[in-house]
Amino acid sequence: MGKQSVRLMLVGADGGLGSVVRDIVGNETDWALIEVGRRTVRREGVEEGFDSGSRAAWRSLFDSREWRPTVVVNTAAITNVDACETARPEAWRSNVTLVENIAAECKRHACKLIQISSDYIFDGAAGPYGEHATPNPINYYGKTKLAAENACIGAEINHAIIRTMWLYGEGRRGKPSFVSWLVDTLAARKTASVVTDEIGNPTLYDDVAYGIIKIIERDYSGTLNIAGPDLVSRWEFAQTVARIYNLDAGLLNPVQSGELKRAARRPLRSGLISFHVQTLMGLRLTSLADGLGTCRVIELRMAR
Numbered sequence: 001m002g003k004q005s006v007r008l009m010l011v012g013a014d015g016g017l018g019s020v021v022r023d024i025v026g027n028e029t030d031w032a033l034i035e036v037g038r039r040t041v042r043r044e045g046v047e048e049g050f051d052s053g054s055r056a057a058w059r060s061l062f063d064s065r066e067w068r069p070t071v072v073v074n075t076a077a078i079t080n081v082d083a084c085e086t087a088r089p090e091a092w093r094s095n096v097t098l099v100e101n102i103a104a105e106c107k108r109h110a111c112k113l114i115q116i117s118s119d120y121i122f123d124g125a126a127g128p129y130g131e132h133a134t135p136n137p138i139n140y141y142g143k144t145k146l147a148a149e150n151a152c153i154g155a156e157i158n159h160a161i162i163r164t165m166w167l168y169g170e171g172r173r174g175k176p177s178f179v180s181w182l183v184d185t186l187a188a189r190k191t192a193s194v195v196t197d198e199i200g201n202p203t204l205y206d207d208v209a210y211g212i213i214k215i216i217e218r219d220y221s222g223t224l225n226i227a228g229p230d231l232v233s234r235w236e237f238a239q240t241v242a243r244i245y246n247l248d249a250g251l252l253n254p255v256q257s258g259e260l261k262r263a264a265r266r267p268l269r270s271g272l273i274s275f276h277v278q279t280l281m282g283l284r285l286t287s288l289a290d291g292l293g294t295c296r297v298i299e300l301r302m303a304r
């Protein structure tokens with residue numbers, strides 16, 4: 001696809017996933033890229049102030065020829081699950097109202113919207129979940145992510161929803177991930193309490209980024225799971241991190257999810273079945289050992 005055919009607006013471009021999408025799209029496609037943050041918009045070296053919370057700001061952004069996209073990828077959200085539980089109005093504004101505003105502009109300009117969603121729309125009673133499983137969120141973050149999916153569907157626009165979970169990647173991007181927290185904690189020789197009864201698929205940011213590119217290239221519409229191939233407990237995830245980063249697994253302290261004093265409940269038996277994205281799109285998903293190994297090598301190179 002030529003540069004003129006895809007003008008990709010990436011919302012949440014400075015977050016963990018957003019920054020990986022930005023790098024991969026920048027390096028591997030010739031698409032025009034418009035980066036949107038909370039307070040700025042950028043394209044080809046031009047940066048302007050922006051208020052992502054303002055409906056009028058979205059309208060004028062889409063109305064201007066220079067900034068108007070052909071496809072929007074929304075990676076922005078408040079992803080701190082406990083903060084969403086306690087600061088609900090703010091969580092709703094970022095995770096739902098923002099999506100409603102973007103979807104309304106996509107409708108006005110016949111633009112495609114790709115929205116990033118989460119396994120937290122499920123209750124974790126009977127995972128792993130396929131795309132057609134029935135949602136039943138058990139915390140506020142999950143409720144906002146489900147409401148955002150419904151905003152995309154209700155807008156009656158060309159859209160795709162990607163559900164993913166337990167994202168990790170190299171470096172220090174966006175909110176600290178489970179992996180970066182664990183590596184920092186164990187490297188400082190501190191103990192880390194890790195739950196044994198939460199199950200899911202650790203997912204490399206890059207796999208989601210390549211999935212987004214395939215969805216755009218094929219103009220796929222609908223809901224797709226993109227999660228790593230290993231279904232493990234948080235405890236097994238932590239053991240693998242300690243092994244690959246050569247850190248002391250003896251510092252890991254096993255706990256049950258309910259023992260941690262957290263504001264939000266977590267889905268326990270979760271996980272996402274990513275069969276369709278592999279068969280329909282030919283997307284290759286990275287094993288946890290390979291993903292962590294690659295992250296470690298890149299981080300060692302960067303530290304030199």
Ligand SMILES: NC(=O)c1ccc[n+]([C@@H]2O[C@H](COP(=O)([O-])OP(=O)(O)OC[C@H]3O[C@@H](n4cnc5c(N)ncnc54)[C@H](OP(=O)(O)O)[C@@H]3O)[C@@H](O)[C@H]2O)c1
Pocket residue numbers: 011012013014015016017018036037038039052053074075076077078079080093094098116117118119145164165166167168173174175
């Ligand atoms: N991380 C995971 O394990 C995980 C799992 C399942 C699904 N997801 C979904 O994947 C997507 C990306 O997550 P991530 O890991 O990249 O999260 P992240 O590192 O926390 O990045 C989210 C980005 O969104 C921005 N943002 C939040 N509210 C905004 C607003 N109102 N306007 C503009 N920007 C706003 C944040 O900016 P500030 O820093 O200024 O807040 C941040 O740059 C999210 O939709 C998340 O729900 C993540």
